[in-house]
Amino acid sequence: MKQHFFTNISHDIRTPLTLIAGSINKLFNRENMDTAEQKYLKIIRTNTNRLLNLTGELLNFRKLETGNVTLQASEENLVDFVQEIYISFTQFAINKNIKYNFEYSQPEIKVWIDKNQFERAVCNLISNAFKYTPEEGEISVKVGYSNDGKATISIIDTGEGIEDGKINHIFNRFYQIDKQAEGNGFGVGLSITREIILLHGGNIQVKSTLGKGSEFTIYLHPGKKVLKKCRVHFITVESQYPVGVFHG
Ligand code: ADP
Numbered sequence: 070m071k072q073h074f075f076t077n078i079s080h081d082i083r084t085p086l087t088l089i090a091g092s093i094n095k096l097f098n099r100e101n102m103d104t105a106e107q108k109y110l111k112i113i114r115t116n117t118n119r120l121l122n123l124t125g126e127l128l129n130f131r132k133l134e135t136g137n138v139t140l141q142a143s144e145e146n147l148v149d150f151v152q153e154i155y156i157s158f159t160q161f162a163i164n165k166n167i168k169y170n171f172e173y174s175q176p177e178i179k180v181w182i183d184k185n186q187f188e189r190a191v192c193n194l195i196s197n198a199f200k201y202t203p204e205e206g207e208i209s210v211k212v213g214y215s216n217d218g219k220a221t222i223s224i225i226d227t228g229e230g231i232e233d234g235k236i237n238h239i240f241n242r243f244y245q246i247d248k249q250a251e252g253n254g255f256g257v258g259l260s261i262t263r264e265i266i267l268l269h270g271g272n273i274q275v276k277s278t279l280g281k282g283s284e285f286t287i288y289l290h291p292g293k294k295v296l297k298k299c300r301v302h303f304i305t306v307e308s309q310y311p312v313g314v315f316h317g
Pocket of ligand 1: 193200246
């Protein structure tokens with residue numbers, strides 16, 4: 070019932086929000102705005118986008134849950150892909166005075182992924198790192214290979230960490246350690262993230278120490294052999310599939 074409620078309400082909220090977002094973008098294109106107007110418009114845009122993301126997250130969650138997602142996979146360089154997402158969070162790091170790093174073991178790591186879905190997974194992890202790391206902390210995003218040859222993405226923070234007894238529950242839907250926390254979430258982010266990674270034939274692991282920080286690592290098989298067992302369309306340069314999957 071909770072899920073149905075969220076799905077319906079997300080749909081209803083989303084339509085007017087999309088219209089608001091469209092109008093804001095039009096305003097942004099006007100040239101005669103003063104600094105104060107620009108500043109307020111930016112706040113409106115950031116928060117509209119945040120609401121759009123939240124509703125998108127809930128809708129996407131429902132789609133994943135009901136098995137209605139077909140991956141639109143293309144071959145990507147994981148380093149460029151993750152770096153782009155990393156950069157989009159730079160302002161958060163500045164705002165919270167967080168030391169924010171990006172590292173890679175080599176410049177090219179090829180994987181087959183659904184860019185829209187996978188972006189959601191990586192964004193959720195980085196966004197959580199910012200949510201649960203206090204000011205002056207440190208967040209690192211690393212792309213590389215594991216010892217057994219899997220492509221890896223690690224998001225490491227020096228945030229509040231997770232208690233031993235609770236770590237097994239964090240990937241469950243609607244699970245939040247501190248429900249009162251000013252978290253801007255519903256406790257579905259990690260469950261969506263995990264679902265997306267599993268759809269890619271990969272897996273996710275977490276190491277965490279309460280009061281010290283957390284490290285989330287995504288493991289992906291190189292090549293598309295693993296993906297062949299999944300529900301997937303392969304997008305090659307010759308056959309550019311339209312990306313028809315809902316992505317918020
Ligand atoms: P939420 O919307 O509450 O962030 P998530 O599914 O993304 O939901 O995460 C579930 C819970 O796991 C969070 O409420 C939080 O308690 C914990 N958590 C997730 N990421 C981190 C992190 N990087 N550091 C500490 N706790 C985390």
